[in-house]
Amino acid sequence: MSQLTYASIDQTVLNTLSRPKRYYWAIVAVLFLGVLVGAACWTYQIFVGIGAGGQNNPVAWGTYLINFVFWVGIAHSGTLISAILHLFRAGWRNPIARAAETMTVFAVCIAGLFPFIHLGRVWQVMYMIPYPNQRLLWPNFLSPLMFDVIAISTYLTVSSLFWYTGLLPDLAAIRDRSEGTRKKIFTFLSMGWTGAHEQWRHYTRGYLFFAALATPLVISVHSVVSWDFALGIVPGWHTTIFAPYFVAGAIHSGLAMVLTLMIPLRKIFKYENIITRDVLENVAKTIVFTGLIVGFAYATEFFIAWYSHNAVEIEQFRWRAFGDYRWGFYFMVLCNTLIPLLFLFKKVRTTVATLFIISLIVNFGMWWERFVIIVGGVAHGFSPHAWGLYAPSMIEYGIMLGSFCLFFFLFVLFAKHMPSVSMTEMKETLEHGGSHAG
Amino acid sequence: MQGKKYIMGLFKDEDQVVSTLAALKESAYQFQRVHSPIPSHKIMAALSLKKSKVGWFTLAGGILGLISGFALAVYCSVEWKLIVSGKPIISLIPFFIVGFEFTILFAVFGNIIGLLTQTRLPSFKGMTHYDPRCSGEHFGVLATCEAGQTDGLKDLFQKSGGEIKVFE
Numbered sequence: 242m243s244q245l246t247y248a249s250i251d252q253t254v255l256n257t258l259s260r261p262k263r264y265y266w267a268i269v270a271v272l273f274l275g276v277l278v279g280a281a282c283w284t285y286q287i288f289v290g291i292g293a294g295g296q297n298n299p300v301a302w303g304t305y306l307i308n309f310v311f312w313v314g315i316a317h318s319g320t321l322i323s324a325i326l327h328l329f330r331a332g333w334r335n336p337i338a339r340a341a342e343t344m345t346v347f348a349v350c351i352a353g354l355f356p357f358i359h360l361g362r363v364w365q366v367m368y369m370i371p372y373p374n375q376r377l378l379w380p381n382f383l384s385p386l387m388f389d390v391i392a393i394s395t396y397l398t399v400s401s402l403f404w405y406t407g408l409l410p411d412l413a414a415i416r417d418r419s420e421g422t423r424k425k426i427f428t429f430l431s432m433g434w435t436g437a438h439e440q441w442r443h444y445t446r447g448y449l450f451f452a453a454l455a456t457p458l459v460i461s462v463h464s465v466v467s468w469d470f471a472l473g474i475v476p477g478w479h480t481t482i483f484a485p486y487f488v489a490g491a492i493h494s495g496l497a498m499v500l501t502l503m504i505p506l507r508k509i510f511k512y513e514n515i516i517t518r519d520v521l522e523n524v525a526k527t528i529v530f531t532g533l534i535v536g537f538a539y540a541t542e543f544f545i546a547w548y549s550h551n552a553v554e555i556e557q558f559r560w561r562a563f564g565d566y567r568w569g570f571y572f573m574v575l576c577n578t579l580i581p582l583l584f585l586f587k588k589v590r591t592t593v594a595t596l597f598i599i600s601l602i603v604n605f606g607m608w609w610e611r612f613v614i615i616v617g618g619v620a621h622g623f624s625p626h627a628w629g630l631y632a633p634s635m636i637e638y639g640i641m642l643g644s645f646c647l648f649f650f651l652f653v654l655f656a657k658h659m660p661s662v663s664m665t666e667m668k669e670t671l672e673h674g675g676s677h678a679g
Numbered sequence: 680m681q682g683k684k685y686i687m688g689l690f691k692d693e694d695q696v697v698s699t700l701a702a703l704k705e706s707a708y709q710f711q712r713v714h715s716p717i718p719s720h721k722i723m724a725a726l727s728l729k730k731s732k733v734g735w736f737t738l739a740g741g742i743l744g745l746i747s748g749f750a751l752a753v754y755c756s757v758e759w760k761l762i763v764s765g766k767p768i769i770s771l772i773p774f775f776i777v778g779f780e781f782t783i784l785f786a787v788f789g790n791i792i793g794l795l796t797q798t799r800l801p802s803f804k805g806m807t808h809y810d811p812r813c814s815g816e817h818f819g820v821l822a823t824c825e826a827g828q829t830d831g832l833k834d835l836f837q838k839s840g841g842e843i844k845v846f847e
Contacts, residue, residue, distance in 0.1 A: 437712045
């Protein structure tokens with residue numbers, strides 16, 4: 242980082258905004274095709290009915306809810322990196338904060354689609370809005386599903402505003418180095434930001450409050466998501482550790498996704514001097530920590546099932562380890578807790594290839610963790626005669642493919658049209674080794 | 680030519696800006712503002728700036744949010760008295776979650792309103808005496824002087840190691 246100067250930071254980031262080559266548009270087109278596949282599957286489901294998916298008794302919550310929790314989880318590390326590490330003055334967050342925040346915004350948008358998809362008759366969502374309707378019905382705020390509506394919409398609003406506020410000085414920097422239509426667009430977007438000392442005086446204070454508010458929010462949001470399950474009486478769901486367990490899992494998966502996105506971005510945009518191996522190594526160390534927390538949660542669930550002497554709980558966890566979905570359970574333990582322990586070896590956490598591969602493995606494992614929790618609970622409930630299995634339909638696979646393509650589609654568009662590294666915060670790192678705070 | 684002249688000294692180092700600000704304070708020229716690519720603690724300290732009032736907007740938003748969240752949950756329950764699992768119609772613990780989320784949401788809205796009103800954005804007035812280099816690697820100190828004093832002000836900036844930009 243020592244060779245960096247203000248000018249070199251600007252140049253490196255501005256180079257990423259040069260006119261895209263043909264292969265870039267080819268990638269965008271392929272991803273867009275995936276989005277269309279997902280949209281077509283959802284449209285088909287709206288016309289045919291929710292039965293187009295594989296959910297049925299007893300497993301009424303399938304991949305739509307798995308993907309909802311997965312994407313909310315991915316969204317969490319963006320706020321961890323931008324807000325929590327900001328409050329801790331962790332300077333290594335600065336090169337990756339922008340991309341992580343962007344990831345957060347897109348992941349929450351995609352997560353927010355899944356409850357609509359799962360609703361089947363999507364227009365019925367209006368009953369969740371508190372307004373005087375003809376049937377004199379009002380939302381029931383005792384329901385964790387209503388907590389979820391409030392929490393996710395708050396999270397989307399706050400993370401988008403936080404992201405845009407952070408972007409403002411960089412938008413002005415691009416405005417000052419552009420011409421023609423681009424200059425007009427960035428002049429509008431930067432709202433007249435000039436970096437005057439009076440602007441910075443209020444901005445730094447406001448940014449600090451943003452970080453201070455986003456920190457409890459991020460913890461509350463995934464706690465609320467966990468209560469969608471924990472407030473039900475389903476065996477395997479009804480447990481008090483769900484909130485911290487889900488928050489740690491969310492950050493774990495989100496950090497893995499940060500590596501998955503940052504490593505190719507670093508290579509393609511020649512960010513090696515900005516996103517150094519040290520930065521990636523720090524993310525890897527944090528993954529070891531969050532991986533150990535989720536591993537501890539997995540073990541605690543088994544211990545409490547045994548310790549409770551509750552026959553239903555004991556059966557649920559016996560079945561989790563040895564039943565029909567045991568492979569999902571093995572995937573989650575192996576991919577989320579054991580394989581990330583390889584990061585304890587310096588060689589593994591400083592080699593870009595192993596970092597990338599393990600990040601993909603953790604993403605895979607975290608998807609399976611949500612499968613094991615969500616499907617496993619309802620598939621093997623209280624009454625043995627009501628036990629049943631679930632397999633996603635092709636429509637569900639199509640929608641899942643669409644969601645992944647939409648996420649990468651949005652990110653690829655962002656990376657080439659907006660500054661994917663915060664120039665301002667990188668310059669501050671050179672000066673103070675920290676980030677803008679009041 | 681009558682009236683005030685706007686002259687900017689452009690520096691590559693915060694310490695040069697700090698010494699220029701001290702020199703300007705001693706002089707008869709009127710300091711206007713500093714444009715910088717980063718929020719500089721050294722410059723802020725040299726200008727002895729007061730603490731921003733944005734936090735009051737944030738606090739007001741947060742209090743309003745807490746009341747609104749609780750009020751919304753209570754109102755909906757009272758309008759449709761559905762007893763769930765034997766819990767009271769007005770259940771404080773679940774409603775606290777709604778109140779909490781609204782606290783954060785409205786505090787952030789307050790924060791944004793505070794930021795926009797205090798920084799006076801969006802506004803493009805500040806760009807009339809502005810140099811685009813100030814968002815790159817330069818710190819720009821803007822000062823004004825009478826038409827006959829421009830040489831003295833330029834000299835002051837140059838002595839501190841700055842480049843000069845004169846706004847016509």
